[in-house]
Amino acid sequence: MLLKKSAMKKNYFTLSLAIILTPLVLQADETAQLNGRQLMEQYVASQTVDSELAFIELKTFETETPTDEVIKKRLIALTEKKNDGAYDYLIRMVLPKDIEGVSVLSNISGDTIDQYLYLPAQGKPLKLGSVGSGQFMGSDFAYEDLVRETPGNYTYTRLPDAVAQGEICAVVQAVPASEDSSQYAARNIFLDPTTFEVRKIEFYDELDGEPVKELQAYEYRSPDVDGTTVRPRFAVMTNMQTGTISVFKVLKSRLNLPIENQFFEAEYLPSISEADVNGLLVEIDDVGN
Numbered sequence: 001m002l003l004k005k006s007a008m009k010k011n012y013f014t015l016s017l018a019i020i021l022t023p024l025v026l027q028a029d030e031t032a033q034l035n036g037r038q039l040m041e042q043y044v045a046s047q048t049v050d051s052e053l054a055f056i057e058l059k060t061f062e063t064e065t066p067t068d069e070v071i072k073k074r075l076i077a078l079t080e081k082k083n084d085g086a087y088d089y090l091i092r093m094v095l096p097k098d099i100e101g102v103s104v105l106s107n108i109s110g111d112t113i114d115q116y117l118y119l120p121a122q123g124k125p126l127k128l129g130s131v132g133s134g135q136f137m138g139s140d141f142a143y144e145d146l147v148r149e150t151p152g153n154y155t156y157t158r159l160p161d162a163v164a165q166g167e168i169c170a171v172v173q174a175v176p177a178s179e180d181s182s183q184y185a186a187r188n189i190f191l192d193p194t195t196f197e198v199r200k201i202e203f204y205d206e207l208d209g210e211p212v213k214e215l216q217a218y219e220y221r222s223p224d225v226d227g228t229t230v231r232p233r234f235a236v237m238t239n240m241q242t243g244t245i246s247v248f249k250v251l252k253s254r255l256n257l258p259i260e261n262q263f264f265e266a267e268y269l270p271s272i273s274e275a276d277v278n279g280l281l282v283e284i285d286d287v288g289n
Contacts, residue, residue, distance in 0.1 A: 053078055057073070074093075111150050127266075144184075145215075200215065
């Protein structure tokens with residue numbers, strides 16, 4: 001069984017969801033007193049769940065490409081928090097068939113991030129570089145962009161508030177603490193001042209330069225997502241250098257389902273079968289309905 005039998009009980013799934021999905025709300029005057037690191041700690045706390053299983057669509061296209069010609073990729077994303085506070089994150093491609101099984105595994109412990117790329121044709125996972133450079137499945141998302149924030153790897157500075165998506169946001173500049181921490185010179189992160197959810201991120205190759213990429217996040221807690229998630233329904237990455245756009249769209253999601261630990265072990269990636277993946281897809285359709 002991919003998911004422990006207790007996950008089949010609806011009562012387990014609904015337990016504490018009201019608490020988990022309640023935003024960390026502060027009054028505007030309280031938010032104004034927070035420095036950059038405190039703001040990012042609030043953001044990390046807002047994204048913390050015991051586990052998540054999501055079914056996601058990925059599209060990449062140029063602005064002039066007709067949308068009906070864009071190839072839609074489908075993937076499952078599994079996240080699990082360990083008892084010691086470490087996090088594991090697995091992305092595995094499901095469709096189209098020619099990329100089925102391609103996987104990216106991230107094991108995060110403290111400030112240490114180990115990432116592995118598994119290509120079925122090679123037969124064994126490859127450990128990625130320290131900053132997760134390279135693009136995921138030809139999209140505008142780098143491997144680094146796929147992992148959760150690791151505050152110990154950055155220096156955070158609060159910048160003047162600015163507008164994103166028509167709302168005034170708290171803005172934090174994240175600069176890597178070392179060259180090994182990130183492929184970016186800086187990121188400017190726009191946070192909702194009450195929920196601390198990310199609205200926009202600007203990515204910079206040079207501190208005094210122009211952004212090379214921009215991420216926009218839309219529709220948190222959307223009723224159009226089948227299930228519950230702390231993710232935005234849409235994460236839209238625009239590459240300013242190539243003019244391409246990549247979109248992650250959450251289709252289905254479930255929180256706090258116990259997931260077998262073996263799915264987050266690099267050596268187990270070649271052993272994950274089509275039946276295993278189908279089992280996950282069945283769970284994401286049935287649990288919580």
